[in-house]
Amino acid sequence: MxxxxxxxxxxxxxxxxxxxxxxxxxxxxxxxxxxxxxxxxxxxxxxxxxxxxxxxxxxxxxxxxxxxxxxxxxxxxxxxxxxxxxxxxxxxxxxxxxxxxxxxxxxxxxxxLKTNWDTIPGLIDTIGKNGVTSNYSYDYSPYTWELVKNMKSGKAIFTQPPMPIKCPGAPQKAMYLSCYEWEQQGNLKNIEVELNNAGAALFGVADFVPPLMEYVKKYNATLNFNSNLISVDGPNKKATFAVKDADGNSTQVEKSFDMLHVVPPQGPxxxxxxxxxxxxxxxxxxxxxxxxxxxxxxxxxxxxxxxxxxxxxxxxxxxxxxxxxxxxxxxxxxxxxxLKYDGYGSCPLTVERGRIVLAEFGFGGKLLPTFPWLINPLKATKLAWILKKDVLPWLYWNAMLKGREWLARPFEN
CATH class of the missing domain: 3.50.50.60 (FAD/NAD(P)-binding domain)
Structure with a gap:
């Protein structure tokens, strides 16, 4: 200091x-x-x-x-x-x-970037209680797991605001991991699962949509596109969404929930x-x-x-x-x-506990897999899970924050 x-x-x-x-x-x-x-x-x-x-x-x-x-x-x-x-x-x-x-x-x-919790009326008053949670916070991510563990039946809604947000796959990762746990407990058949996404597609890189859709179907989740959370009433367990039709007209739809996983709008x-x-x-x-x-x-x-x-x-x-x-x-x-940056980004999509679709891509949605001979980028694999859960946190603290740049170099000019 x-x-x-x-x-x-x-x-x-x-x-x-x-x-x-x-x-x-x-x-x-x-x-x-x-x-x-x-x-x-x-x-x-x-x-x-x-x-x-x-x-x-x-x-x-x-x-x-x-x-x-x-x-x-x-x-x-x-x-x-x-x-x-x-x-x-x-x-x-x-x-x-x-x-x-x-x-x-x-x-x-x-x-x-800034997470704008206060732009959704009612959210700040209820986040962390009343079944309203978010993995976009150190304080609330443990509450997500508490809700998932204890939920036996009812309705679980997962939200995704307009882009850009950090880790664009995170809203649906929360849904997949929750569904996996409910499936293991034998409760998934009693839980109605919805993803309300303000965007028009499940994922921004089209190649990864088919493997993700396999899990959406497996977990019997409903996808609602062009549906953006605009207010929360925690005590009454109601969430209001602005839903756009094909012509761009917006209507407000109120939905009841037992669990609501919210991704806050984000900006500069x-x-x-x-x-x-x-x-x-x-x-x-x-x-x-x-x-x-x-x-x-x-x-x-x-x-x-x-x-x-x-x-x-x-x-x-x-x-x-x-x-x-x-x-x-x-x-x-x-x-x-x-050096030229190639737009590389990675989104390890946790589709179940123990398997991940390792989405790595650059500008224009070009696939940029680091280990194509080892990890099939278009399949959910155990190796990708080990990478996400055990290897990447270690690399973060011991390589990235220490100036060690293994596999971090883009193609040179």
Whole structure:
């Protein structure tokens, strides 16, 4: 943690200490120990969020998903424990809540996205009780498992808001793992299961829809597309959806539930949205291949906050870290930027406890399997489950956050 000496100028200032920000700090330090790097991050706790899906399915201890921020800041990197209030790229400064603005030569923005719980009326008052839960939270994912374990009959509704959201497969992962448990208990036949998706398709990459549909049919789940949750009445166990027809006309439909798994709407952080580095939608405006800002050459963006049209996942951040580290240092040394990001993202779709469809893809939905000879990307496999449950968390804490970049490099120019 640091209180800024006046007139400190960082070689690289990183806005945000999540997966992308700390991964980049470690990557840069490994490449050049002499770099003066600062990370602005207000939170004292760092979370490995991809595990929360498994927590909600009873397959992971939520306490294993968090560490103290001070313990995961890379050695030699300054932790600036403060909240970002704005960006001033023309002056090479980031504004923070306390003290002086922080100066930099290069800026990497990795502020993540904002989960907007408060945009669904009634949700904040009832989340974590009344059968209303969400795997998008450290606090509530254990409640998902509690509800699933204890549910013997009734109606379970799973929701998915409009894109973009982080881990676009997570809403349906919650449904599959819940259904698997109910099937094991012999209760699935007594439970009506619905996925209400604001979008028009089960998954954004068409190749993965057939293997997923096998499980939708197996679990006898109903899919409702163009159906967006707009309010919750927890005490009366009612959820209201805006449902669009083929002509785009919207009607409101109220549904009763016994369990409601909600995915909150998501969007850019306020400090980014209102700043000069944002595009018209509020995301950090970058070239999708180099991840360099389109208007400020000494600014880069990575992770969930950037405008690149990739799936917002930790796996995407892992690849983007390498691209930004190499391209930023090349630009700093007045060399051509060597790497191009291919849009890689990964979504391990937990279709049952013990099997996963490992969806890996890039820009335009191109399939980019890492181990095609080992794991069939279009089948649910046990190997993919072991990878998700045991290997990936270990790799996160011991490789990505330490600057070790096994299998993280994209194709070079």
């Amino acid at each position: 640091s209180h800024q000496p006046q007139n400190t100028v960082y070689d690289v200032l990183i806005a945000g200490g999540g997966a992308a920000g700390l991964g980049l700090a470690a990557s840069l330090k490994n490449r050049d120990q002499a770099l003066k790097i600062g990370v602005i991050e207000p939170s004292e706790v760092h979370y490995y969020q991809p595990s929360w899906t498994l927590v909600g399915g009873g397959a992971f201890n939520v306490k294993d998903s968090k560490r103290n921020t001070k313990d995961v800041i890379p050695k030699g990197v300054t932790w600036i424990k403060d909240k970002i209030t704005g960006f001033n790229p023309d002056a090479n400064e980031v504004n923070v809540a306390r003290g002086e603005s922080i100066k930099y030569k290069y800026l990497a923005v990795a502020t993540g 952080q306020d400090c980014v949205k209102a700043s000069p580095i944002a595009d018209s939608s509020g995301w950090v405006e970058v070239d999708q291949f180099t991840l360099q800002h389109t208007r400020y050459p000494n600014v880069f963006g990575l992770g969930d906050c950037c405008s690149s049209p990739n799936s917002k996942t930790a796996a995407a951040a892992r690849k983007q870290v390498v691209v930004v580290a190499e391209n930023l240092l090349a630009h700093k040394n007045q060399l051509a930027m060597p």
